[in-house]
Amino acid sequence: MDALQGLLMGFSVALTPVNLFWCLVGVILGTVVGVLPGLGPAATIAMLLPLTLKMDHTTAIIALAGIFYGARYGGSTTSILLNIPGESSSVVTCLDGYQMARQGRAGPALGISAIASFIAGTVGVLGLMLVAPPLARFALRFAPPEYFSLMVLGLAMVVFLAGESMVKALLAMLVGLWIATIGADLFTAESRFTFGQAKLLGGVDFIAASVGIFAIAEVLVNLESQGGAEIFKLARGLRNLLPTLRDLKDCRFAFLNGSVIGFVVGALPGAGATVASFLSYGLEKAFSRHPEKFGTGVIEGVAAPEGANNADAGGALVPLLTLGIPGGNTTAILLGGLILWGYKPGPLLIHDHPDLFWGLVASMYIGNVLLLVLNLPLVPLFAQILRLPYYVLYPLIFGISIVGVYSVNNSLFDVWIMGLFGLLGYVMRKLDFPAAALVLGMVLGDGLERALRQSLMMSQGDIMILLTRPISGTLLFFAAVILCLPAARRVRSWRMEAIEREG
Amino acid sequence: MIESRGNLISAATLAAFGIYVILVAVKLPYVSEVGPGPGFFPLWIGIGLVIFALCLMLSSISPSRRAVPEKPPFWRPAARALSGWFSMIIAIALFGVIGFALSFVMLTTFLIVVLDRRPVWLALGVGIGLAVIFHLIFVVALDVSLPAAPWGF
Numbered sequence: 244m245d246a247l248q249g250l251l252m253g254f255s256v257a258l259t260p261v262n263l264f265w266c267l268v269g270v271i272l273g274t275v276v277g278v279l280p281g282l283g284p285a286a287t288i289a290m291l292l293p294l295t296l297k298m299d300h301t302t303a304i305i306a307l308a309g310i311f312y313g314a315r316y317g318g319s320t321t322s323i324l325l326n327i328p329g330e331s332s333s334v335v336t337c338l339d340g341y342q343m344a345r346q347g348r349a350g351p352a353l354g355i356s357a358i359a360s361f362i363a364g365t366v367g368v369l370g371l372m373l374v375a376p377p378l379a380r381f382a383l384r385f386a387p388p389e390y391f392s393l394m395v396l397g398l399a400m401v402v403f404l405a406g407e408s409m410v411k412a413l414l415a416m417l418v419g420l421w422i423a424t425i426g427a428d429l430f431t432a433e434s435r436f437t438f439g440q441a442k443l444l445g446g447v448d449f450i451a452a453s454v455g456i457f458a459i460a461e462v463l464v465n466l467e468s469q470g471g472a473e474i475f476k477l478a479r480g481l482r483n484l485l486p487t488l489r490d491l492k493d494c495r496f497a498f499l500n501g502s503v504i505g506f507v508v509g510a511l512p513g514a515g516a517t518v519a520s521f522l523s524y525g526l527e528k529a530f531s532r533h534p535e536k537f538g539t540g541v542i543e544g545v546a547a548p549e550g551a552n553n554a555d556a557g558g559a560l561v562p563l564l565t566l567g568i569p570g571g572n573t574t575a576i577l578l579g580g581l582i583l584w585g586y587k588p589g590p591l592l593i594h595d596h597p598d599l600f601w602g603l604v605a606s607m608y609i610g611n612v613l614l615l616v617l618n619l620p621l622v623p624l625f626a627q628i629l630r631l632p633y634y635v636l637y638p639l640i641f642g643i644s645i646v647g648v649y650s651v652n653n654s655l656f657d658v659w660i661m662g663l664f665g666l667l668g669y670v671m672r673k674l675d676f677p678a679a680a681l682v683l684g685m686v687l688g689d690g691l692e693r694a695l696r697q698s699l700m701m702s703q704g705d706i707m708i709l710l711t712r713p714i715s716g717t718l719l720f721f722a723a724v725i726l727c728l729p730a731a732r733r734v735r736s737w738r739m740e741a742i743e744r745e746g
Numbered sequence: 747m748i749e750s751r752g753n754l755i756s757a758a759t760l761a762a763f764g765i766y767v768i769l770v771a772v773k774l775p776y777v778s779e780v781g782p783g784p785g786f787f788p789l790w791i792g793i794g795l796v797i798f799a800l801c802l803m804l805s806s807i808s809p810s811r812r813a814v815p816e817k818p819p820f821w822r823p824a825a826r827a828l829s830g831w832f833s834m835i836i837a838i839a840l841f842g843v844i845g846f847a848l849s850f851v852m853l854t855t856f857l858i859v860v861l862d863r864r865p866v867w868l869a870l871g872v873g874i875g876l877a878v879i880f881h882l883i884f885v886v887a888l889d890v891s892l893p894a895a896p897w898g899f
Contacts, residue, residue, distance in 0.1 A: 279883070279884075279888070408802075408805075410798050410801045410802045410805065411802065413794075413798050414760055414795065414798045414799060414802065417791055417794045417795050417798065418760075418763075418795070420787075420791050421767055421788065421791045421792075421795070424787060424788050424791065428774075428784035430778065430780065430781075430784070431775075431778055431783065431784050433774060433775075433784045435770070435774065435784055435788060436767075436770060436788070459831075459834070462830070463827040463828075463830055463831055464827065466826055466827045466830040466857075466861060467823035467824065467826050467827045468823060468826075634857070634858045634862055634864060634868070634869075634872065635872050635876070637857060638850075638853065638854040638857055638858070638872060638873065638876055639876060641834060641837075641850075641853060641854075641857075642850055642876055642877075642880055643880075645834075645837075645838065645841070645846075645850070646846070646880055646884050646890070646892065649841075649846075649890075649892065649893075650884060650888070650890040650892075653890075653891065655838070655841060655842050655893065658838050658841065659838060662831070662834060662835050662838055665831065665834070666831055669827060669831070673752075673824070674752050674753070674756050676756070692787040695782070695787070696781055696782045696786065696787070697781075699781050699782050700780055700781035700782075703781075704781070
């Protein structure tokens with residue numbers, strides 16, 4: 244069966260009233276859990292999995308996948324409006340999205356996020372439909388050395404997160420890497436830097452830390468002046484609440500960049516949407532005509548990571564459906580569901596159960612349209628949050644942060660962690676250390692250490708394994724080029740100054 | 747000078763922290779039977795921290811850095827921010843004892859009445875209103891079990 248025939252069959256499955264209804268329920272639920280920090284798609288799908296046992300299996304996977312990619316749409320809302328990352332993959336969206344909100348452009352930021360999500364989500368589904376088997380084979384060529392190099396490439400993005408001082412960014416990143424080592428060792432289970440706290444054996448919760456660093460620190464900065472800093476403006480009129488044609492034109496490369504990076508990184512098991520969003524943000528800034536404006540409220544800085552984390556959803560289904568390999572928590576639960584319903588995810592799934600595979604692919608097209616139709620009209624409504632007076636807004640941010648972080652693991656300890664990271668984020672802001680670099684280190688630290696140690700085990704201690712393998716060597720080469728960019732820029736500016744002086 | 751003094755203090759703190767990381771890491775096995783041990787990665791992080799902290803220290807005492815215009819001192823406004831942070835920490839501490847709702851109302855009251863000098867009735871209205879909204883969304887709709895006081899909320 245070729246792709247077109249399969250897709251037509253898929254639409255005949257997905258367009259039945261019952262499947263349409265459950266697709267709608269899935270994407271709405273996904274959007275809600277994405278908007279609220281804490282309760283993520285993995286937990287929601289896990290809770291709903293037992294209810295799907297009596298459902299038709301195609302209907303069930305359509306509904307659960309709707310939650311999965313719907314959450315990616317919703318995750319940007321609190322990042323843009325309140326600087327609270329709803330999902331770990333929305334952390335990067337805080338950087339420019341929240342700055343846009345402060346400048347009265349919350350509406351366009353939310354709108355571009357929905358449009359980027361739609362475009363990238365659709366590209367992700369196209370990729371899933373057209374290149375799933377070859378991409379899955381390519382993903383299988385990623386062994387620990389390749390993963391290590393991919394993580395190094397991700398860490399090299401610190402160059403684009405650094406503000407005035409590269410040294411400060413590197414220090415923040417190293418602290419992030421150290422935080423990622425807290426807990427039981429990956430291989431020997433020996434405890435490291437746990438300060439005698441058994442609750443730290445599982446490591447520092449990423450959502451708790453990032454909510455503290457971004458949301459709590461932001462409120463603390465604004466509490467400095469009585470009456471609160473005048474931070475939130477909101478444009479009036481529907482036209483000003485949606486992206487303009489100019490915005491869309493500015494984002495055309497970001498849409499493409501986010502879609503491709505998100506899909507490819509998503510197809511690599513274990514890499515994840517957060518890595519994809521950091522990579523696409525870095526790439527967008529690297530090729531931008533005004534890289535210095537990133538972090539101050541640039542619309543491409545919202546479109547690229549939001550596109551990446553949505554295309555990742557399509558990519559993540561590639562290894563799941565074609566190889567039976569889950570790339571993250573949510574796909575692991577989806578894999579559990581497929582096995583529970585009696586399927587064997589792997590190379591024969593598409594052949595043996597075309598209705599399930601193509602029904603899911605077609606439902607994702609429909610789901611992406613539904614999400615765009617649902618989300619764009621909600622932009623003006625969500626943007627009204629910024630009209631709240633600051634004496635309501637700050638307690639609201641504190642409350643959402645506390646409840647959201649608590650609800651991830653029902654853990655008061657995580658709320659304490661959030662509080663501590665709030666103070667750390669505040670101090671970093673005051674001393675001009677880029678918080679995003681610390682978060683980057685935290686995100687990649689675990690995977691980086693695991694991949695490095697596995698690589699050295701494979702080669703019996705020979706570090707050359709990282710350079711001699713073609714994919715790994717190429718990725719490291721690109722990382723080295725990126726890391727050299729600031730030095731090259733500095734040399735260029737010195738030369739320009741020298742020429743001007745001579746002239 | 748303030749900025750460079752801030753850099754100097756943060757660099758010294760990070761260098762000391764790097765040394766602490768190294769000291770803990772050297773107590774962990776650098777190599778295990780199967781390959782690099784649990785001390786391998788943290789040791790290199792610690793070394794990196796010390797090296798870059800020294801770079802920051804050097805750059806903050808270099809003559810060119812001294813010429814940078816000074817930022818105004820931040821400790822006066824920081825006192826307000828830190829009191830907001832302490833009030834949140836106290837609310838978190840009370841969270842498990844008197845429940846989310848009451849501790850949140852107390853936090854809101856402090857922020858609005860003490861830090862923002864607004865009337866108590868407004869603070870209570872905002873606090874109770876938001877607590878009810880959180881209860882409806884998280885506890886009723888999403889079935890999240892927030893810590894409750896002995897009296898049930």
